[in-house]
Amino acid sequence: MTAPPAPADDGRERLARAALTRVFEPGDERGGRWLREAGPVELMRRLTGAEGAARTLKGMTAARLAGYRLRASGADPVRDLADVAAAGGRFVCPGDREWPSQLDDLGDARPIGLWVRGRSDLRLWALRSVALVGARACTPYGAHMAATLAAGLAERGWVVVSGAAFGVDGAAHRGALAAGGATMAVLACGVDVAYPRGHAELIGRIVEQGLVMGELPPSEHPTRSRFILRNRVIAALTRGTVVVEAEYRSGSLVTARNAQRLGRFAMGVPGPATSGLSAGVHELLRGEGVLVTDAAEICELVGEIGDLAPARTGPVLPRDLLDAASARVLDALPGTGSLGGRDVARNAGVSTDETLGRLYELHSLGFVEREGDRWRLTPGRTRDGDARRGGT
Structure with missing residues (x-):
């Protein structure tokens, strides 16, 4: 749709548009088409003048015209513009610099x-x-x-x-x-x-x-x-x-x-x-x-390019930082009790020597404890490495 010209310098278009806001309901597409085709000043002239002039508007019926003419007869755009100005307001028309x-x-x-x-x-x-x-x-x-x-x-x-x-x-x-x-x-x-x-x-x-x-x-x-x-x-x-x-x-x-x-x-x-x-x-x-x-x-x-929301991830747990082999050794330990190094190696599917090295790494990180030649999960901590809620 082509933007309309700016309101006339003498204010007639602004007055006509102000009057038409009392004639047509918001969103009246038929009225909008007439407004686009005839312009606000001419449209108001046809609605308030001889009935024959308004009949030239496509889709205008006698019943419809009677309703529009009744509203148009009561429109007083000068008063409306004065009233909105008294309330600290204004009337913005298509073609005005402020029109969105x-x-x-x-x-x-x-x-x-x-x-x-x-x-x-x-x-x-x-x-x-x-x-x-x-x-x-x-x-x-x-x-x-x-x-x-x-x-x-x-x-x-x-x-x-x-x-x-x-x-x-x-x-x-x-x-x-x-x-x-x-x-x-x-x-x-x-x-x-x-x-x-x-x-x-x-x-x-x-x-x-x-x-x-x-x-x-x-x-x-x-x-x-x-x-x-x-x-x-x-x-x-x-x-x-x-x-x-x-x-x-x-x-x-x-x-x-x-x-x-x-x-x-x-x-x-x-x-x-x-x-x-x-x-x-x-x-x-x-x-x-x-x-x-x-x-x-x-x-x-x-927004514009680059207005990206932050990535959504869950909390990073200590276990997330372990490599795959250390995580397998940690999973090989039972939830309660302890195991010897050979049993841990068998459960993890890792050699005994590598298992021992991984267990000492896990010990230094606080995941496990040694009891003689046996190993167990550190009491009071989950397998993920967090403190266990509600005690040990």
Whole structure:
């Protein structure tokens, strides 16, 4: 899709786009096609002028036009722009320097514009951002993982994006803020509306330290469909989406699938197989989703070449440092009791002279002890060389 020209100097395009955010619901692809073909000023003229002008729009029906005209008649873009400015915000349009061009990947479903609050640059922040989403009624495990992942991403210079909802969203925002990092909230209502109300303080902190944005004009309320449609913006805005706890029917999975369709990474944090809140994540992971457990693994996927997660290995045990022959001699000794050198050699399949040499090496390393002409494992230590738990 070709990027549109910058808004006209006289502000008519900006006013028209602001008005259209009250006419069309987010993600209305039919409206997006009309907007692309006619331009915002002409589209508003057809919707508010004579009915015959709007009928020239492909797919326009009388019933559809009546609904659009009713909304258009109540649009007051000058007031909306003044209201968002009074709240310390702005309206960002396609073609503006601050517009994140990755949203153009949504085609005709891209936002008409974004209402934004916060001092930071939206385009620059979105260039290095990751979405963390998940269940509203999350478990303590889910909240812990969301906060930990967000803090880890923030410490590595990534912007954490979520939806400011209860549960995983809130934990992700708080984790990023606690680490002194950057976070953005994409709302399903007007950016001057604190929703949910219980997150009014959190949203205020995000405005002060990050960015709050949405497609809906000031004072607009959220609906179920608007929450779902909001998720496509989260997916398109970021380099990848991480789902932390989600049931089979979850808006978070919609975000992940949108990310996959757009060529972004879709990641999931595993949980207990017995938890319904992990069932949706596990289904994602059984498909094309990528399993992640910490911020380093996320950065390895969405970051630049060289952003590699550390190798995952178990602890190195003293026995791991033995050569093959010494390990065979050590295995030839019984768990309890002792053996003579010849018996050890026979069990190990090694000559008596070599066995004796290996036993003295093992003795110096603390694995075995000598009792006269017999040998045994050192009391209080396992065959791996670690101190035995719970005594000898």
